[in-house]
Amino acid sequence: MVGKFIKRFYTFLIFVFLYAPIVTLIAFSFNESRSRGKWGGFTLRWYKELLYDAPIKNAFYYTMVIALLSAIIATIIGTIAAVGIYNMGFLGKKVVLNLNYLPVLNPDIVTGVSLMTLFIFINLELGFLSMLLAHITFCIPYVVLAVLPKLKQLNKHLAEAAMDLGATPFYAFRKVILPEIMPGIVTGALMAFTLSIDDFVISFFTAGKGVTNLSIAVYSMARRGINPKINALSTLMFLGVLGLLLIINKRTVIENKGGVKK
Amino acid sequence: MRIKQKAAAYPYIGWLLVFIVVPLILVLYFSLTSQGGEFTLENYRRFMEPVYGKVLLRSLNLALISTVFCLILGYPMAMIIARTDISKRNLMVLLFVLPMWMNFLLRTYAWMTLLGKNGVINNILQALNLPALNLLYNNGAVVLGMVYNFLPFMILPIYSVLSKIDNTLIEAARDLGANEVTVFRKVIFPMSLPGVISGITMVFMPAVTTFVIPRLLGGGQYMLIGNLVEQQFTYVYDWNFGSAISIIMMVFILIAMAIMTKYDDQKEEGGLW
Numbered sequence: 001m002v003g004k005f006i007k008r009f010y011t012f013l014i015f016v017f018l019y020a021p022i023v024t025l026i027a028f029s030f031n032e033s034r035s036r037g038k039w040g041g042f043t044l045r046w047y048k049e050l051l052y053d054a055p056i057k058n059a060f061y062y063t064m065v066i067a068l069l070s071a072i073i074a075t076i077i078g079t080i081a082a083v084g085i086y087n088m089g090f091l092g093k094k095v096v097l098n099l100n101y102l103p104v105l106n107p108d109i110v111t112g113v114s115l116m117t118l119f120i121f122i123n124l125e126l127g128f129l130s131m132l133l134a135h136i137t138f139c140i141p142y143v144v145l146a147v148l149p150k151l152k153q154l155n156k157h158l159a160e161a162a163m164d165l166g167a168t169p170f171y172a173f174r175k176v177i178l179p180e181i182m183p184g185i186v187t188g189a190l191m192a193f194t195l196s197i198d199d200f201v202i203s204f205f206t207a208g209k210g211v212t213n214l215s216i217a218v219y220s221m222a223r224r225g226i227n228p229k230i231n232a233l234s235t236l237m238f239l240g241v242l243g244l245l246l247i248i249n250k251r252t253v254i255e256n257k258g259g260v261k262k
Numbered sequence: 263m264r265i266k267q268k269a270a271a272y273p274y275i276g277w278l279l280v281f282i283v284v285p286l287i288l289v290l291y292f293s294l295t296s297q298g299g300e301f302t303l304e305n306y307r308r309f310m311e312p313v314y315g316k317v318l319l320r321s322l323n324l325a326l327i328s329t330v331f332c333l334i335l336g337y338p339m340a341m342i343i344a345r346t347d348i349s350k351r352n353l354m355v356l357l358f359v360l361p362m363w364m365n366f367l368l369r370t371y372a373w374m375t376l377l378g379k380n381g382v383i384n385n386i387l388q389a390l391n392l393p394a395l396n397l398l399y400n401n402g403a404v405v406l407g408m409v410y411n412f413l414p415f416m417i418l419p420i421y422s423v424l425s426k427i428d429n430t431l432i433e434a435a436r437d438l439g440a441n442e443v444t445v446f447r448k449v450i451f452p453m454s455l456p457g458v459i460s461g462i463t464m465v466f467m468p469a470v471t472t473f474v475i476p477r478l479l480g481g482g483q484y485m486l487i488g489n490l491v492e493q494q495f496t497y498v499y500d501w502n503f504g505s506a507i508s509i510i511m512m513v514f515i516l517i518a519m520a521i522m523t524k525y526d527d528q529k530e531e532g533g534l535w
Contacts, residue, residue: 007342011354014339017410018361021372024382025364028375038380077274084271096271099278102286105519107471109488110508113495114285117505121288137281140274200367200474205495218367222478226371234368241363249356 022238029231046232053229059217060233062128063197066213070135071193077136078143078192079185083177085144086151100141111138112205119206126208134206135196142195143188150184190248286512292505305506314490314507321487324401325469328408329416332465333458335409336416340457341450343417344424355421358414370407370478377403377479399481407475408465415464423457424450463522467515487511 029047033040050056085096103111115137119130154177162172178185200215207216214233221227296302308314343354361369376382377397384394397403427450435445473488482489487507494504 010338011342014335014413015357018358018413020376021369021410022361022364024375025368025372035380077277080270081274084268084274087267088271092268096275096278099275099282102282105467105516107467107488107511107515109471109473109491110289110512113491113504113508114289115281116495117288117292117501118281118285133281137277140277144274194363198362198366214365215367218365218371219474222367222371222374226368230368234364238364242360245356245360245363249352 025231026235026238029228029235031228034225034228046228047236050229050232053227055212056217056227056229056233059212059214062131062211063213063215066128066132066135066203067193067196069132070139070196071189074136074139074143074192075185075189078140078188079147079181081140082144082147082151083173086148100144102141103138104141104145108199108201109205112202115202116205126206127211128208131203131207131211131213134202135199138199138202139192139195142191143185146188146191147181147184150181154180289505289508292502293509295502297500297502305503306510308503309506309510317485317487317490320484321470324404324408324486325466328405328412328469329462329466331405331409332413332416333462336413336461337420337458340417340420340424343421344427351425355418358417362414366411367474367478370411370475373403373407373410373479374398377406398479399483401480401484403479404476404484407479408469408472411475412465412469415468416461419460419464420454420457423454427453459522463519466518470515471511 030042030044031040032043032045085093085100088096112134115130115134116126119126119133124130158176158180159169159172162176163169167175198215200219203213203216204219207213212220214230218226218230221230293305294301294303296304343351346354374381378384379394379396379398381397383397387394431453432445432449435449440448470486471488473486473492476482476484476486476489485493491504491507491511494500494507498504
């Protein structure tokens, strides 16, 4: 009885710790006063002004476009790569997997700095393209790591059976293997999207002067004081993500139930 | 067929070479040359100077403290989640992942609102007629920021290992007369070690190299090794010295990882969560 109370209280405290800044952020997006400390009354002003704020809208646009593009491209390259790696010999597999781990293990700042060095070395102007290439680079390893376990679970004879029945290798891949490894691909794509949206360090080093994503915008604002409009935007994004996660959660719960029936 | 499938990895291998291997070779090259382009070890020697040694020690120290806090706070939480009914478990895990979907700079920045001189916490203290505290711009604030940002990376791997422990083993230990403490010490904790190890690495590594948290919550007065690298590349434009520090940092972390994974026999699945 006492143990249960302590557990609940502890869980409660940890969640307070995790959500305190988020609640603050959301609360201050409705704050009439510009200052961070004072509460000046309820307002929707920042939400209205957000609609007309070109720099913030621009940063939001770049964040979303980069996240979507890098998630899609990284998922395609990563999935194809995982199939290849899965079929490699012991030594080749080991080498490629270790290389694949490098961007995961390397500190963000080293990845960012080394990519910046590369882009400047080959005279690629820092901007949208360099940032996109950097994001794809740090996203692919996570896709590979998400897809590989699914390939290992796959029945090796499935594709062969399909081909015995007259399917071309590509048709067998599309109709037999792809649906089987789909959960891994979706996980990988979601991870890539999340990582890209939240990234600051690598973007900071690889984005040029003209291109700013939300993280960079927040970082450069932090000294002068954050514009409450950013709070409003994050509140909207938070609600969007919450909705998305609830849908995904519901879907997986249904899937799990379906799995039991089988 | 088999040979053809293997070829599917080639485009990615090309990508890895261009965007991972070549950049690292470039950084290594810069670290071994002077600004004029001649070969030198001066950049590495310079890092041995006491000023930089202090920065490295401070980074390691703060990261270590944060990791210990994360472990102390995170392990019980992971155990609580692992013992919740399956129906609620997913929701709890989701609640830990959710904050990570909000821009981490904004979340860190929000702590400035909470901790500041006229911040929320001090306002509450004043309302209670208590003296205001200096919460921001010190080591404590930096550690708090690290613990806040990295705690889920400690909880999730430990939880995923704990949730897979076979319950019959725990029952067997109890049947053989072990009390709760012994069961934890002799059965649960040793079996959860792989999760603890990946949790420690996932907290410690980013904590050593972060430059954003000390900049925002430490007010920029406590330079950590990440700040040093950032400064060399974006203000001082001494790429050679910056590259040398990056290489040292990277080697440090890869060695630490190698030691860690040596004790971890379940590294196969990538172990994120």
